[in-house]
Structure formats: C-alpha cells, structure tokens
C-alpha cells in the first residue's frame with residue numbers, strides 16, 4: 157500500500173522541492189538541530205510517496221510538522237519538551253483559534269497580583285527587571301484565558317519573545333555578554349511579545365485535517381501514521397546534545413516550573429534534564445532499533461548527520477532489519493550555530509546531513 161509514486165522507479169530522487177507560501181508564515185526560532193533549512197529536501201523525499209498522515213516524533217521547533225501541515229497531511233507531532241509541544245499545539249493542532257484584542261487586554265492587565273517567581277528566581281540572570289516583571293504578569297494573567305489553545309498561543313508568543321531577546325537564543329550562560337546591540341535585543345520583552353503574538357496568529361491556518369500535538373516520550377508514544385519522521389538528538393562523543401540545559405528557562409515557563417527538579421545551586425538556576433536514550437551511542441542504537449520495529453508498517457524517514465553515532469552503515473543495517481528498501485539521501489548542510497561539532501574547529505562546516513528512508 158505504501159509505495160513509491162513512480163511505479164517502476166525504485167530510486168528516490170534527491171532533488172529538493174519548492175514549498176507553498178504558507179510555510180513562510182511559520183515563526184521559526186534558532187532551535188538547536190532545527191531542520192528549517194532542510195524542509196525542501198525532506199518534502200522532496202516524502203513527496204515521492206503516497207501517504208495521508210505523518211507522525212513527527214521529535215518535533216523540536218515544529219517547523220517540519222508545520223511543513224507537512226502546509227502540504228495538507230494529517231500531522232501528529234510529539235516532543236518530550238513542553239515548549240516544543242506547546243508550539244505544535246498552537247500552530248499545527250490548532251486550525252482556527254487566534255488571539256483577539258480582548259484576549260490581549262486580559263493578558264496585559266497590570267493589576268493582577270503575581271507570584272514574582274521569575275523576577276526573584278532569575279533576577280539579573282537573563283533579562284532586566286522590567287522584562288522579568290512582564291513575564292510574571294503574563295504568567296499571572298494566563299489563568300483568565302479559558303481556552304487551552306489560546307493559552308498555547310500566548311505561551312508560544314512569550315517563548316518566542318524570550319528566545320529572540322536572548323543573545324544566541326539559549327540559557328546556558330547568564331548576563332548579557334553576547335549582546336551586540338541588535339534590534340531584537342533592544343526591543344523590550346513586551347514589544348517582542350506583541351510582535352510575536354501577531355506572527356503566531358498569522359501562522360494559524362486550517363488544512364482541513366484533524367492534527368494533534370502530543371507531549372510525550374517518543375519511545376513509548378502509542379500513535380501511528382503512514383509516514384513516521386524521526387529527528388532525535390544526534391549523539392556525538394564530541395559535543396553534548398542536551399536540550400534542557402540550553403532551553404530550561406522557556407521550558408520552565410511553559411510548564412510553570414511544575415514537576416521539574418530545580419538545581420538551585422547552579423548559577424543558571426536550571427533544572428534536571430529529562431532522561432533520553434540518545435545520550436549514549438549504545439542507547440541511541442537500541443532506541444533506533446526499537447523505533448524502527450515499532451513503526452515498521454510505516455514509511456520511515458530519519459534525519460541524521462554524518463558526525464553522529466551510530467554511523468551511516470549501522471543505521472542502514474538497522475533499518476534493513478525491518479524494511480525491504482533502505483536509501484540514504486545526502487544533503488550538504490552547514491549548521492549555523494552551537495550544534496554538534498561546534499567545539500571541534502572546522503569540522504562544523506563539513507557535516508553532511510542524511511535522510512534515511514525505509515519503505
């Protein structure tokens with residue numbers, strides 16, 4: 157049933173395919189490992205198959221899920237980080253809810269008492285006092301919005317504002333040492349937030365499908381689709397692939413720091429990372445084996461990079477255990493910042509990005 161569209165042509169064409177205008181409305185962020193620059197290639201490969209539904213198991217920034225939504229597929233997105241799941245809830249699952257001026261008035265009410273959690277916990281760490289107070293105000297007013305989708309839109313906008321106002325978009329260091337005076341950094345958090353609300357609102361569209369956003373562990377998520385896209389953290393002995401360490405502030409914001417193990421002694425006031433098998437080579441190998449087995453009845457599409465382990469040959473062998481045909485499409489891709497390899501000199505410019513496809 158799940159066959160290549162060109163009947164007698166077994167080879168996948170590696171050519172990227174131009175995407176519809178809608179994709180430009182996605183308010184992308186500098187998310188570590190984002191495939192924003194590869195979505196034309198991902199669609200180029202995927203479009204050679206007949207399929208109606210897609211499961212994006214490690215959705216991250218949400219850009220790949222959004223691309224599939226724009227191609228009118230039914231999209232099931234998943235990530236174990238709350239802030240990633242929040243983004244896909246707001247812009248992939250959601251087909252028609254937007255933030256109105258009335259909602260904004262509720263969110264910007266300065267008279268609501270706040271718990272000052274951000275102002276006190278993160279004082280002088282990431283943002284100036286006014287910006288921290290603004291974040292606390294939005295947090296306090298969120299409970300007055302009854303619609304869960306609206307909450308996800310507001311939080312997506314707030315996260316986006318925080319990432320934009322933070323040099324390099326990460327929370328691994330404190331202070332303002334990378335502040336180069338760019339406009340993004342000069343705008344107040346409130347100004348950033350208002351721009352972000354508009355961007356997020358504009359990104360909402362209806363593709364006529366019931367799309368879903370899940371916030372769970374990819375290893376146990378009980379969902380299926382015609383095509384399963386996997387883009388887990390790349391394991392490399394040369395650099396860490398720790399998402400919570402980089403994004404703990406916005407992750408905490410979305411989950412209101414509930415259910416996390418705060419590491420109060422740390423300078424960054426981060427919390428304990430979530431366990432994932434992709435932290436070791438053996439763990440990653442076993443995890444891929446489990447995932448390929450679990451989704452063996454679907455078309456498998458995996459993003460992976462040449463400097464990660466397991467290596468290309470092992471990945472092909474693993475996939476061949478479950479799929480008749482496995483192909484590797486190689487895409488040259490230069491990482492733009494702090495990804496795998498950033499600590500290993502000029503290696504970073506030589507990374508090749510692979511797409512493994514099994515069918």
Ligand SMILES: C[S@@+](CC[C@H](N)C(=O)[O-])C[C@H]1O[C@@H](n2cnc3c(N)ncnc32)[C@H](O)[C@@H]1O
Nearest residue numbers: 189190191214215216217236373374387389432
């Ligand atoms: C390479 S990123 C995905 C990037 C995404 N494709 C994009 O284009 O933005 C890997 C993602 O896997 C998530 N992740 C890591 N371990 C996970 C697990 N066990 N279950 C679900 N998500 C996981 C991380 O939170 C991160 O968002």
